[in-house]
Amino acid sequence: MRKISVWKRPRILILVLAAAGIFLTFQFFSLKALFYTQKRSSQASYVKENERMENFIEEFNDEDSMRIHPSEAHGVKHLSIVPRGVHIDDMHLYKAVQQGHHKTQKMFRCVKTENLLPYSWLNDDYCDCEDGSDEPGTAACPNGRFYCAQQLPDQTAVSLPSSRVNDGICDCCDGSDEWAGRAPPKSMRHKGKNIVLQAPCRNHCDTIAKISKENNQIRKLGKRLKTKYVQAAESLWDKEKYGPAGVFYKLSKSCFPHKALQYNFNVCPFQSVTQEHFPTERWTLGRKSSWKQKSHGQFLLEMSGGDAVNCPEGRPRQSLILFLCGINDRVVELREDQRCEYVIKFATPAAC
Structure with missing residues (x-):
């Protein structure tokens, strides 16, 4: 029994070593084949991506159009x-x-x-x-x-x-x-x-966008301030005279001075517009109010019946007040477009 046991041990060891060699050889070729497959796949993907980009560039390479x-x-x-x-x-x-x-x-x-x-x-x-x-x-x-x-x-x-x-x-x-x-x-x-x-x-798009953004912020704040103007006209029976819900009624209780060139102006919406050149001239540029437009966010008030002295064909002076959205009441601009005809831009939360 001892002789048989001693004879078998070298054979078993040889078989184990042979099996290990076969296994390692198989693993080597498997890894080599896997690496080759991945390399070919990567190359194919790269070529495909290049073709796609070339087609894309070719499609949009006409600089004239x-x-x-x-x-x-x-x-x-x-x-x-x-x-x-x-x-x-x-x-x-x-x-x-x-x-x-x-x-x-x-x-x-x-x-x-x-x-x-x-x-x-x-x-x-x-x-x-x-x-x-x-x-x-x-x-x-x-x-x-x-x-x-x-x-x-x-x-x-x-x-x-x-x-x-x-x-x-x-x-x-x-x-x-x-x-x-x-x-x-x-x-x-x-x-x-x-x-x-x-x-x-x-x-100059960025400048316009900036101004537009600022105007949007002014409109938002102006709409909040507008509620006070509506509340001021709640007890009126002739609200429409002062715009939708009488929103401009509050302005009729005040006057707003404005200086342009050598003249001093006093704008009293719905009451009068005057021009003064101290110490000599003083003219009324309008004293009768009527709406030319008060819808779709456009508010244009005409002040007619002003003084006619020195005006073409003796026509009386008149003023147009264009109300614009603003966060406070003020005259933004006043100009004489034609002789004895004036345009006034007036900012107020009532127009927001």
Whole structure:
């Protein structure tokens, strides 16, 4: 029995070592095959991603009809690739349509007529679609519309007739409608301040957005202060004389001085408007009140029956008071647009 036991031990050890060698060899080739498979998969994914990006770039590489520009949504700027003159919400209407053998030719489908034409004809300054949709960024189509590249947050989208594209006048706050940068002819150029902005244009959208935000804050505060003006007219029987619910009645109990140039003015809404040049002249610029408009947020009060001395054809002086939303009662501006005709901008919470 001892001889058999001694003889078997080396055989068992050899079998164990052989099994271990086979197992390790199998593991080595398995790991090598797995690494090779993962490498090929990674390479295939990389190639596929490259092809996708190349197709994407190829689709939007026409610089004459496409451009990268800032757009605003919820007050945050971001970059979007859209055709010139197209609102970002209509981008889906301007995706290339694949046509031809193997679908290699890129086409554009007219928005309304659905006619197909080469995508390179988009914004080429020639009107091909009957609906004008192939020229959103030029003045080629008489019935087209151009959307400004940068839109202000929380406001209606700004667009203009295509005839006003590259006409030398800055209609869009970012100047995107004057993308050619051509100034108007000298004979058409405006001179002076506060007339119109002319090409080449500057981007002043941020300034407008800031002012708009401040105006919204003024309106919110003004609406809260407005309740006191409504309460002041609760006991009136002729409330409509002073606007909706008599909201402007409180102003009829006060006068508001204002100085412009060498004159001192005194504006008493619903009572009188006077002008004085100490120590000589004193004129009444209106003493009878009547509403020219008091709806849809527009409040325009006419003060007529003023003095007629030195006025053209002996017409009596008159004043128009335009009430604007503000957080306190004050005369913002007073000007004489025509001889003996005055325009007064008046800020008050009553107009909020």
